[in-house]
Amino acid sequence: MSDIASDAVNTPAPGGLSSAGPRAVVRLAAPWIALAVAFSILPTIFTSESALTMLSMMGIMIVFALSYNMLLGETGLLSFGHAVYYGLGGFLAVHAMNTVIHDALPVPLVVIPLVGGFSGLLFGIIFGSVSTRRAGTVFAMISLGLGELVASSSLILRGFFGGEEGVSTNRTKLLHLFGLNFGPQIQVYYLIAGWCLLCMAAMYALTRTPFGRMCNAVRENPERVQFVGYNPRTLRLIAFSLAGLFAGIAGALAAINFELVNSAEVGAGQSGVVLLAAYIGGIGSFMGPVIGAILVTWLEVMLSDVTDVWQLYFGLLFIGMVMFAPNGIAGLLMMHAPLWQAREYGSMLRLALAYLVALVPALVLLVGLILVIEMTYHLSVKASEGTTISVFHVALDAASKIPWVAAAVLVLGGFWLFRLTWPVVGNAWHDALAHADGRAK
Amino acid sequence: MLELVTISALNGVLYGMLLFLMASGLTLIFSMMGVLNFAHASFYMLGAFFGFQISQILGFWPAFLVAPVLVGGIGALVERYGLRHVHRHGPVAELLFTFGLAFVIEEIVQMIWGKGPVDYRVPAALDFSAFTVFSTNYPAYKMFELLTAVTIFAVLFTVLKRTRVGLIIQASLTHSHMVAMLGHNVPRVFMLVFGVGTGLAAVAGVIAGPALVTQSNMAGALGPILFVVVVVGGLGSLAGAFLASLLIGLVQTFAVSIDLSVADVLGGIGVAPPTGGVLLDVWNVTVAQIAPIIPYLLLVLILIFRPTGLMGTREH
Numbered sequence: 001m002s003d004i005a006s007d008a009v010n011t012p013a014p015g016g017l018s019s020a021g022p023r024a025v026v027r028l029a030a031p032w033i034a035l036a037v038a039f040s041i042l043p044t045i046f047t048s049e050s051a052l053t054m055l056s057m058m059g060i061m062i063v064f065a066l067s068y069n070m071l072l073g074e075t076g077l078l079s080f081g082h083a084v085y086y087g088l089g090g091f092l093a094v095h096a097m098n099t100v101i102h103d104a105l106p107v108p109l110v111v112i113p114l115v116g117g118f119s120g121l122l123f124g125i126i127f128g129s130v131s132t133r134r135a136g137t138v139f140a141m142i143s144l145g146l147g148e149l150v151a152s153s154s155l156i157l158r159g160f161f162g163g164e165e166g167v168s169t170n171r172t173k174l175l176h177l178f179g180l181n182f183g184p185q186i187q188v189y190y191l192i193a194g195w196c197l198l199c200m201a202a203m204y205a206l207t208r209t210p211f212g213r214m215c216n217a218v219r220e221n222p223e224r225v226q227f228v229g230y231n232p233r234t235l236r237l238i239a240f241s242l243a244g245l246f247a248g249i250a251g252a253l254a255a256i257n258f259e260l261v262n263s264a265e266v267g268a269g270q271s272g273v274v275l276l277a278a279y280i281g282g283i284g285s286f287m288g289p290v291i292g293a294i295l296v297t298w299l300e301v302m303l304s305d306v307t308d309v310w311q312l313y314f315g316l317l318f319i320g321m322v323m324f325a326p327n328g329i330a331g332l333l334m335m336h337a338p339l340w341q342a343r344e345y346g347s348m349l350r351l352a353l354a355y356l357v358a359l360v361p362a363l364v365l366l367v368g369l370i371l372v373i374e375m376t377y378h379l380s381v382k383a384s385e386g387t388t389i390s391v392f393h394v395a396l397d398a399a400s401k402i403p404w405v406a407a408a409v410l411v412l413g414g415f416w417l418f419r420l421t422w423p424v425v426g427n428a429w430h431d432a433l434a435h436a437d438g439r440a441k
Numbered sequence: 442m443l444e445l446v447t448i449s450a451l452n453g454v455l456y457g458m459l460l461f462l463m464a465s466g467l468t469l470i471f472s473m474m475g476v477l478n479f480a481h482a483s484f485y486m487l488g489a490f491f492g493f494q495i496s497q498i499l500g501f502w503p504a505f506l507v508a509p510v511l512v513g514g515i516g517a518l519v520e521r522y523g524l525r526h527v528h529r530h531g532p533v534a535e536l537l538f539t540f541g542l543a544f545v546i547e548e549i550v551q552m553i554w555g556k557g558p559v560d561y562r563v564p565a566a567l568d569f570s571a572f573t574v575f576s577t578n579y580p581a582y583k584m585f586e587l588l589t590a591v592t593i594f595a596v597l598f599t600v601l602k603r604t605r606v607g608l609i610i611q612a613s614l615t616h617s618h619m620v621a622m623l624g625h626n627v628p629r630v631f632m633l634v635f636g637v638g639t640g641l642a643a644v645a646g647v648i649a650g651p652a653l654v655t656q657s658n659m660a661g662a663l664g665p666i667l668f669v670v671v672v673v674g675g676l677g678s679l680a681g682a683f684l685a686s687l688l689i690g691l692v693q694t695f696a697v698s699i700d701l702s703v704a705d706v707l708g709g710i711g712v713a714p715p716t717g718g719v720l721l722d723v724w725n726v727t728v729a730q731i732a733p734i735i736p737y738l739l740l741v742l743i744l745i746f747r748p749t750g751l752m753g754t755r756e757h
Contacts, residue, residue, distance in 0.1 A: 078533055080540075130744075131744075133745075134748060137536075141744065142741060145668075145737045145740040145741050145744070149734055152733045152737065156730055156731065156734075272540075272544065275537075275540070312548035312549065316545060318541040318544070319538065319545060322527060322541055323538065326531075373552070376553065377552045380553045380555070
């Protein structure tokens with residue numbers, strides 16, 4: 001999988017495939033075969049029903065986040081309304097399923113995501129033709145306006161969007177192929193995994209085509225693209241429509257998974273989640289949004305079990321990433337690639353030790369912050385349920401002073417120690433990089 | 442009919458002036474730093490909640506003065522320790538920073554005051570009707586809101602056009618390097634503008650809080666409208682923001698009071714209603730129901746046909 005990530009950055013010239021020998025083909029196919037194997041054995045490791053549901057949600061989110069990155073990462077279009085295509089894909093898929101059931105048409109469930117994809121593509125072309133004339137802030141604002149427009153319309157057009165409760169369906173009532181009725185979650189998981197793999201491969205392939213390269217060029221310098229003889233607007237429109245296509249597929253997969261679509265799916269919240277996922281993972285490389293989608297889905301499920309204010313932690317994580325790691329998790333990992341390639345294992349070990357040293361105060365700071373947030377929450381909103389709370393399995397009384405003093409000491413002490421240890425990390429990093437450079441020469 | 446028009450016009454102008462209180466700060470911040478502050482409506486919400494909390498303890502009038510100062514201070518800190526740091530990562534990172542900030546502020550407000558509305562009331566001193574138009578009593582509090590907004594509008598224009606500080610701010614908008622060469626601390630001017638801009642949004646929050654509903658979704662509901670105002674007016678143009686604020690305020694207020702649908706118009710001239718599906722929804726929808734959509738339609742149309750906005754000069 002790391003091959004994919006590094007390829008996305010250090011790419012050879014486009015068209016390299018034509019000169020590829022059999023070994024190159026193996027190299028190209030190997031990560032995808034590994035991914036397919038991983039997808040198929042994951043359910044044997046995580047067997048519980050809830051884990052399967054989470055894996056399915058991750059698959060959907062991967063497709064959605066990658067489609068978003070076709071805009072933000074590849075073409076440089078910051079969209080605040082990408083959920084429109086996801087949600088409309090979901091709604092049309094649900095209506096298609098209900099029509100198939102109602103008229104007893106010979107259509108299996110496996111092809112339903114195509115309906116979502118085509119509707120995403122169609123709406124992508126329609127809305128894209130008005131919004132992709134310009135990039136930058138104007139594009140961001142139009143995407144926001146269109147998003148709000150569709151979200152507000154979804155509450156008015158009740159016949160299509162089903163009002164507050166949404167539109168439901170039954171995925172088991174479609175044509176059964178090979179005895180698959182898609183009742184059990186495991187069958188749905190494999191359906192989603194298959195589509196996810198297909199979409200990932202398609203989107204990756206797109207980044208390697210001349211079209212994908214021109215999208216990057218539009219992101220970097222639209223004026224020069226015009227001089228080369230391309231129309232930036234056309235390229236943006238194509239990228240936008242294709243992003244809509246894949247978002248629509250993701251929406252249809254979600255509709256199949258939950259058997260329900262409601263108007264929240266086209267709303268600003270959903271657009272925000274996909275932006276967060278892609279950005280936290282890292283928009284600079286192909287694997288970034290995949291990492292982000294997995295992490296964000298996992299956090300959504302795990303944190304919402306543990307705390308009511310999980311979205312706050314989510315937002316703070318996002319702000320932290322924007323401020324300190326604008327290239328996301330993938331960017332942080334890629335920073336270490338030169339060390340790895342130079343085989344500087346000694347200095348990498350020293351760097352890892354420095355990370356460990358800085359990790360301790362960072363954790364102390366984190367625990368302190370969590371204490372403050374949880375105690376505030378329990379003192380204000382949940383005051384009626386009593387002030388005793390349990391944080392990390394330790395019972396605390398948020399009304400007494402001692403936990404507050406402890407939290408303050410943890411936050412301030414952790415911050416102070418972190419400031420002290422950070423230069424250690426910085427030095428270790430510079431040493432390691434200098435060694436790697438020396439070896440390279 | 443005349444009564445409806447008069448009352449709607451008054452309410453529309455009031456709503457428009459409140460929008461302008463926020464849009465003025467937003468557009469100043471944009472023209473200065475090139476950042477469209479996603480969290481601007483969140484500062485408006487903070488103003489309302491701070492106003493509520495302080496008025497519980499000290500009463501409405503101290504809250505009216507203290508809450509905007511506090512929120513403006515928070516805004517200045519956000520600029521100093523957040524935005525300035527993110528600036529070197531480029532404009533997308535700045536926009537995303539304010540986006541994350543809006544998200545976090547909403548969550549913090551929910552964490553402290555809950556998701557439901559709080560009991561933020563009109564002060565007793567202003568809880569009477571100012572005058573009677575036809576048969577409707579017009580509340581004095583609304584007149585107070587209008588007066589505050591107009592006063593601030595006048596002060597803001599005077600400061601920007603007639604004072605030395607205003608001169609430096611205007612110069613920093615277009616020639617920040619030159620202003621820095623002349624020995625002015627441009628980053629501090631930025632911080633000041635951000636602080637004052639968010640403080641103005643907080644004033645709007647404090648005075649609008651009792652009249653509207655003070656709850657944690659108020660920023661999310663108003664934020665997009667605010668963007669519509671500054672984009673329709675023309676990014677960076679104060680006069681445009683003023684015009685667009687009044688336009689949106691009046692259009693939305695009038696739209697909610699018109700109870701007319703396609704069925705009334707077409708049905709009146711003998712067209713048969715559709716049998717079902719989406720068309721039936723469209724058929725029965727009234728103008729009042731589509732009022733929330735109108736600003737976004739306006740935004741999309743403006744951006745397609747006049748991307749500089751009504752009064753804007755630059756294309757971004």
